[in-house]
Amino acid sequence: MSAVAAKPSAGGAMNPTAMVVGLVMLIILLAIAWKMAPGLGLMALIGIIIGGVLIGFGVHFVPVGGAPAAMGQAPGIATGVAMLAAGAGVAGLFGGAWAAEQGLVVAVVTGGIGGGLMMAITCMLVNFVYVFGMGIPAASGKVLKDPITGDSQPEYKSQGTEGHGLPFVSFVGGVIGGILGGAGGTLIYIELLDLYKVTLPTVLNASAANVLPVAVSAAGMFAIALFLVNAVLTAYNITGTIEGPHDPKFKRWPRAIVASAVASALCGLVAILIVVPI
Amino acid sequence: MSVKIEVIVGGVPHNKIMIAGFVCTLVCLYLSYLNVATNSTLFSFFGGLAAVAALIWGSHTIKVLCSYGIGTGVPSAGMIAFGSGIIAMLFATKFNVYAPIVAVILGAVIGLILGYLSNAVLNMKIPAMVQALTEMAVVGALTLMGFAVLITGSFTFAGLTTGSVKILGFISVPSYQVSFIGGGLTAVAFLLGAIAIQHPFNACLGPGWKQDRMLILTAECGFLSMIVAAVMSFAMVNVVAAVISLIVALVCWGYTYHQYILLSKRDAAAWLDSKPIPEMEGP
Numbered sequence: 389m390s391a392v393a394a395k396p397s398a399g400g401a402m403n404p405t406a407m408v409v410g411l412v413m414l415i416i417l418l419a420i421a422w423k424m425a426p427g428l429g430l431m432a433l434i435g436i437i438i439g440g441v442l443i444g445f446g447v448h449f450v451p452v453g454g455a456p457a458a459m460g461q462a463p464g465i466a467t468g469v470a471m472l473a474a475g476a477g478v479a480g481l482f483g484g485a486w487a488a489e490q491g492l493v494v495a496v497v498t499g500g501i502g503g504g505l506m507m508a509i510t511c512m513l514v515n516f517v518y519v520f521g522m523g524i525p526a527a528s529g530k531v532l533k534d535p536i537t538g539d540s541q542p543e544y545k546s547q548g549t550e551g552h553g554l555p556f557v558s559f560v561g562g563v564i565g566g567i568l569g570g571a572g573g574t575l576i577y578i579e580l581l582d583l584y585k586v587t588l589p590t591v592l593n594a595s596a597a598n599v600l601p602v603a604v605s606a607a608g609m610f611a612i613a614l615f616l617v618n619a620v621l622t623a624y625n626i627t628g629t630i631e632g633p634h635d636p637k638f639k640r641w642p643r644a645i646v647a648s649a650v651a652s653a654l655c656g657l658v659a660i661l662i663v664v665p666i
Numbered sequence: 667m668s669v670k671i672e673v674i675v676g677g678v679p680h681n682k683i684m685i686a687g688f689v690c691t692l693v694c695l696y697l698s699y700l701n702v703a704t705n706s707t708l709f710s711f712f713g714g715l716a717a718v719a720a721l722i723w724g725s726h727t728i729k730v731l732c733s734y735g736i737g738t739g740v741p742s743a744g745m746i747a748f749g750s751g752i753i754a755m756l757f758a759t760k761f762n763v764y765a766p767i768v769a770v771i772l773g774a775v776i777g778l779i780l781g782y783l784s785n786a787v788l789n790m791k792i793p794a795m796v797q798a799l800t801e802m803a804v805v806g807a808l809t810l811m812g813f814a815v816l817i818t819g820s821f822t823f824a825g826l827t828t829g830s831v832k833i834l835g836f837i838s839v840p841s842y843q844v845s846f847i848g849g850g851l852t853a854v855a856f857l858l859g860a861i862a863i864q865h866p867f868n869a870c871l872g873p874g875w876k877q878d879r880m881l882i883l884t885a886e887c888g889f890l891s892m893i894v895a896a897v898m899s900f901a902m903v904n905v906v907a908a909v910i911s912l913i914v915a916l917v918c919w920g921y922t923y924h925q926y927i928l929l930s931k932r933d934a935a936a937w938l939d940s941k942p943i944p945e946m947e948g949p
Contacts, residue, residue, distance in 0.1 A: 403786055
């Protein structure tokens with residue numbers, strides 16, 4: 389992207405035909421999984437799709453400011469969607485992976501807490517830098533009153549900017565986004581790990597204990613890859629910056645749900661077919 | 667409507683770079699198959715050359731895509747390339763000698779569907795989107811396969827999941843932990859490639875963009891990643907093969923770095939009148 393500010397080219401409108409085509413693709417991919425890898429494989433794919441949708445939906449909550457935020461001209465954290473989402477997701481994934489032995493629910497909740505904690509720390513320190521380093525108050529440019537605290541915003545907004553800093557609602561949005569993203573990433577990891585633990589010994593003709601490193605690494609790598617694909621697709625949906633759940637762009641989430649579901653189904657299917665004999 | 671921000675002035679057309687990159691990568695990957703023919707790992711360095719060729723093609727694809735204001739930053743394109751590429755690459759390794767071809771086909775299918783999703787479902791409406799994402803997934807898969815060959819000397823699933831550990835210095839025991847996938851080297855290769863593909867256009871964009879300077883920078887970043895991968899390959903392949911890879915990487919990196927500095931000096935004092943943003947209607 390050049391220094392000339394990128395104009396968001398995508399509109400807010402939905403494309404009903406494409407949405408239907410996307411849903412049909414989703415059903416076809418599920419059918420292929422049902423045909424090729426019934427039982428455990430299909431269950432894993434459904435878990436992966438749910439995880440992918442959680443990631444895609446969660447990223448919409450994260451206040452992303454991009455380059456304008458770094459200059460104090462837009463609210464949010466001063467980096468791109470892909471980087472923030474990857475940070476929150478990988479932090480959550482590492483948290484959840486430590487709890488993988490204690491079952492699905494504990495691991496997914498731990499992953500969510502890991503992601504949420506990472507976003508909470510990031511949001512707080514970003515506000516420290518904005519307030520004490522750059523000397524700007526937190527003000528939203530999209531709403532007149534903070535939807536949670538009810539504080540009035542326009543008085544604090546500098547002229548010529550879209551707002552700056554992280555208002556309270558953006559902070560809460562960031563934490564919710566981190567929780568959803570971390571939980572989604574961990575869910576994908578656990579589903580793939582369970583599948584690989586069962587199937588890899590036959591594929592590699594080795595004992596379960598021996599193939600554990602391969603199962604863990606492959607599942608972790610695929611979880612990160614799926615996370616990045618979903619995060620970037622959602623970034624394309626948002627086209628640049630978003631303030632959090634109160635931003636008008638937030639209403640675009642149905643498109644991201646369909647896109648994330650199809651993308652996760654596609655990538656998840658390939659990841660599952662690795663351990664299916666062809 | 668989409669706004670095309672930068673105008674391509676001169677330079678080699680994108681299709682030529684794409685075909686050259688594609689052919690070079692596949693030829694280099696198959697040259698590494700000499701490893702199997704000669705029952706050694708001496709030809710592993712061809713994997714690194716394949717990765718660099720794919721990276722050069724990929725960075726020009728990023729230039730084509732990111733010339734339209736996609737609004738998410740250049741690194742996101744590199745991330746989606748490798749996110750979709752690694753899935754295609756790991757699946758393709760199941761097909762032994764056909765692995766590179768399967769990686770290309772599967773990468774293209776995944777990229778095509780992701781491109782359709784972003785253009786139609788997410789309503790991006792960027793003319794180059796579908797083709798660019800298709801190419802990016804193929805580039806991601808081939809680059810990772812190149813690094814896998816460089817590090818382990820093989821691109822088969824068995825070769826990437828199985829290594830060997832010497833016990834008491836001479837008894838060789840198969841181990842799944844000392845391997846490309848089992849040892850987690852995949853993650854390092856992933857980011858080595860992703861940084862090399864997303865950096866050059868991010869660093870060279872702007873009114874003073876020159877194609878040759880960006881492509882040389884890509885080669886430089888690629889060989890820099892290859893140095894790291896060659897160091898990692900000491901754990902997996904023959905010492906002689908690893909030293910050959912390291913020397914090839916160091917020499918090529920030194921040459922491309924020198925060239926890049928020369929080109930930067932050539933362009934440093936130049937000033938280009940950046941015209942107002944041309945507004946073009948998308949299809």
